[in-house]
Amino acid sequence: MTPEELDQIAESEREAQSQFTQRVNVCVAAGCLSCQSQSVKDALDQEVTRRGTKDHCQVKGVGCMGLCSEGPLVSTSNGVLYKKVEASDGAAILDGLDGEPVSRLVCPTDVPFFQRQKKIVLENSGVIDPDRVEDYVAAKGYTALIKALTEMTSREVIDEVTKSGLRGRGGAGYPTGLKWSTVSKSVGTQKYLVCNADEGDPGAFMDRSVLESDPHRVLEGMLIAAYAVGASEGYIYVRAEYPLAIKRLRNAIRQAERIGLLGSNICGTRFSFRLDVRLGAGAFVCGEETALIASVEGKRGTPRPRPPYPAMEGLFGQPTLINNVETFANIAPIIRNGGEWYAGIGTEKSKGTKVFALAGRVENTGLVEVPMGISLREMVFEIGGGIPEGRRFKAVQTGGPSGGCLPADCLDMPVDYESLARAGSIMGSGGMIVMDESSCMVDVAKYFMDFCMTESCGKCIPCRVGTYHMHRILSAIANMNATPEDMKMLEQLCDLLKHTSLCGLGQSAPNPVVSTLRSFAEEYRAHIQDHKCPAGVCGAQSAAVGAGERETA
Amino acid sequence: MPSYVAKPTPPNQDKRWKLVDATIRRQGAQQRGLIETLHTVQEAFGYLDEQALRYVAMSLRVPLSRAYGVATFYHFFTLKPAGEHTCVICMGTACYIKGSQHLLDAVQHDLGIGPGETTADKKVSLLTARCLGSCGLAPAVVYDQEVAGKVGTAAVREHLKKWTHA
Numbered sequence: 001m002t003p004e005e006l007d008q009i010a011e012s013e014r015e016a017q018s019q020f021t022q023r024v025n026v027c028v029a030a031g032c033l034s035c036q037s038q039s040v041k042d043a044l045d046q047e048v049t050r051r052g053t054k055d056h057c058q059v060k061g062v063g064c065m066g067l068c069s070e071g072p073l074v075s076t077s078n079g080v081l082y083k084k085v086e087a088s089d090g091a092a093i094l095d096g097l098d099g100e101p102v103s104r105l106v107c108p109t110d111v112p113f114f115q116r117q118k119k120i121v122l123e124n125s126g127v128i129d130p131d132r133v134e135d136y137v138a139a140k141g142y143t144a145l146i147k148a149l150t151e152m153t154s155r156e157v158i159d160e161v162t163k164s165g166l167r168g169r170g171g172a173g174y175p176t177g178l179k180w181s182t183v184s185k186s187v188g189t190q191k192y193l194v195c196n197a198d199e200g201d202p203g204a205f206m207d208r209s210v211l212e213s214d215p216h217r218v219l220e221g222m223l224i225a226a227y228a229v230g231a232s233e234g235y236i237y238v239r240a241e242y243p244l245a246i247k248r249l250r251n252a253i254r255q256a257e258r259i260g261l262l263g264s265n266i267c268g269t270r271f272s273f274r275l276d277v278r279l280g281a282g283a284f285v286c287g288e289e290t291a292l293i294a295s296v297e298g299k300r301g302t303p304r305p306r307p308p309y310p311a312m313e314g315l316f317g318q319p320t321l322i323n324n325v326e327t328f329a330n331i332a333p334i335i336r337n338g339g340e341w342y343a344g345i346g347t348e349k350s351k352g353t354k355v356f357a358l359a360g361r362v363e364n365t366g367l368v369e370v371p372m373g374i375s376l377r378e379m380v381f382e383i384g385g386g387i388p389e390g391r392r393f394k395a396v397q398t399g400g401p402s403g404g405c406l407p408a409d410c411l412d413m414p415v416d417y418e419s420l421a422r423a424g425s426i427m428g429s430g431g432m433i434v435m436d437e438s439s440c441m442v443d444v445a446k447y448f449m450d451f452c453m454t455e456s457c458g459k460c461i462p463c464r465v466g467t468y469h470m471h472r473i474l475s476a477i478a479n480m481n482a483t484p485e486d487m488k489m490l491e492q493l494c495d496l497l498k499h500t501s502l503c504g505l506g507q508s509a510p511n512p513v514v515s516t517l518r519s520f521a522e523e524y525r526a527h528i529q530d531h532k533c534p535a536g537v538c539g540a541q542s543a544a545v546g547a548g549e550r551e552t553a
Numbered sequence: 554m555p556s557y558v559a560k561p562t563p564p565n566q567d568k569r570w571k572l573v574d575a576t577i578r579r580q581g582a583q584q585r586g587l588i589e590t591l592h593t594v595q596e597a598f599g600y601l602d603e604q605a606l607r608y609v610a611m612s613l614r615v616p617l618s619r620a621y622g623v624a625t626f627y628h629f630f631t632l633k634p635a636g637e638h639t640c641v642i643c644m645g646t647a648c649y650i651k652g653s654q655h656l657l658d659a660v661q662h663d664l665g666i667g668p669g670e671t672t673a674d675k676k677v678s679l680l681t682a683r684c685l686g687s688c689g690l691a692p693a694v695v696y697d698q699e700v701a702g703k704v705g706t707a708a709v710r711e712h713l714k715k716w717t718h719a
Binding site for chain 1: 584585586587588589591592619622623626627628629630644645646647649650651682683684685686687688689690691693699700701702
């Protein structure tokens with residue numbers, strides 16, 4: 001593959017696409033597929049064939065368009081977005097291409113949910129066909145790789161990433177340029193690259209969406225990183241629970257190998273890179289880098305003490321660069337447009353954009369990409385559209401089981417790494433779950449502690465035993481039979497786990513408890529002193545079944 | 554280089570062992586291929602039984618204890634065959650906030666089994682998921698690989714009735 005050949009592919013694809021005067025894009029990412037978007041696409045295909053307009057009207061399966069709660073979503077070349085489309089709507093939508101849009105299905109796009117977003121990572125999502133490399137190449141795909149390989153030294157690539165101010169999108173926010181620089185300076189017989197796609201946080205689906213909607217973007221980022229640090233072998237560690245993402249990723253790898261962008265002597269240079277997919281097997285702790293490495297090596301995913309950091313001694317004892325999916329997805333635009341361009345977006349210390357999975361008790365749930373520094377209020381009330389059924393906002397949870405619950409008085413805080421940490425939560429990988437007054441904070445803390453207890457790998461005692469006892473106390477509080485001494489013990493355990501656990505799982509397990517204790521202490525008091533749950537959630541299990549029946553009756 | 558050890562023969566004539574052997578070969582019969590191989594076994598046979606674990610351990614030259622350790626460490630692997638149908642209830646945060654505990658309670662009540670168990674007539678297995686990533690559709694339930702969104706207690710009961718009375 002030479003730069004000219006890549007241009008050729010882009011050119012002929014653009015020409016082929018210009019034959020079509022009309023386009024209908026159907027979302028075929030997991031969210032819409034589970035609302036039968038495949039049958040919508042099939043119906044549209046059939047209808048186009050029946051009308052004999054196949055040569056100028058294109059029906060294309062594309063990635064996620066963001067507003068998952070209104071799926072299946074369909075967009076057309078005359079700028080209309082349709083929601084909740086059914087297979088029987090196919091003919092009407094095709095009629096709408098020439099005339100009036102089908103008003104009953106139109107989803108307004110002039111609302112904050114779409115207007116307030118800034119798409120860098122997701123720029124191709126919902127636009128290109130994730131199963132065709134040609135479509136990616138036509139959208140300027142792989143030009144950043146070519147630029148890096150033919151015009152830049154590996155040092156210059158690292159400098160550009162450093163200049164961009166990009167920080168790890170997996171949650172901890174370690175400066176990406178610094179990490180790359182450390183790996184590039186490490187000495188080893190072989191260097192490895194690992195992409196962490198083990199998206200374990202419940203309530204987070206950014207990485208899955210990126211892999212399903214634009215897999216080549218991740219490959220391109222990995223290739224540039226491999227060139228920069230001098231790695232020749234890489235793995236993408238994906239959750240086995242994401243079959244569609246795995247399928248599209250494997251397909252993308254095959255296509256990149258076929259056109260010579262993966263393999264030996266890429267673009268006629270001395271750079272060679274091989275890439276393989278490794279399936280996770282459902283262990284939250286494998287999101288921790290040393291546990292992930294153990295898992296790629298075929299072992300139980302237990303973490304080990306650091307240092308040595310994976311940058312020095314990682315996979316098979318060799319220097320290893322580990323980054324998250326979204327971090328890699330940011331690389332191509334940074335190389336294409338320059339680090340300064342990227343550094344111009346966001347806040348002083350948190351640059352660029354962040355993809356969030358907005359879910360829970362908000363009107364608009366789905367995937368959004370916003371510039372860093374946007375306020376929580378804008379996220380929840382403008383982009384999210386506020387709380388449904390006229391209920392009151394209570395808290396927003398970020399960072400999953402390692403994060404915290406932020407109350408209403410944090411709403412005007414900007415969303416960036418430092419502010420979230422100061423408020424007792426973390427940026428995390430991007431799950432953002434909104435809760436209203438129907439959620440009990442003790443119950444939420446218990447839920448996350450149950451998660452951490454089950455997912456603790458058992459290697460270190462503070463985490464293994466501590467999470468068990470914290471869960472026991474939280475259950476007692478929820479069952480209204482805890483004592484004030486239990487509360488003291490709970491607070492002591494929070495401190496103990498934070499300071500003595502081996503890895504991030506145990507160290508951050510108390511966060512949901514600490515943050516709810518800080519902002520919602522009166523709810524804990526109500527459970528312990530008045531034996532009452534203000535939200536009406538806690539109580540006997542049979543009562544819960546009764547409530548569920550009433551809700552759906 | 555490890556010394557040559559004769560490759561063990563599959564436990565029986567079942568053609569599915571060919572798939573397992575192919576994965577072992579692709580991994581160069583190296584120990585690092587353990588998880589990949591167990592994935593193939595589970596995909597082919599539905600679960601990992603003792604004879605499969607013994608065969609994989611011998612083929613990759615890892616102690617049986619390690620194969621068993623890995624198989625039990627990861628939630629995705631199961632040592633028991635699943636029922637005819639599986640019902641997976643997502644217990645991710647978004648689903649939990651929107652009442653998936655009620656769904657789970659209702660199903661447990663109706664079927665008389667807990668998560669990870671199969672009914673005595675081997676018709677239905679009940680599982681819970683950490684997060685399906687379908688948070689926009691919370692609460693989500695997977696009936697035999699098919700994801701259903703915004704599920705209510707009545708709907709899940711209705712669906713299970715179809716399976717148990719079939």
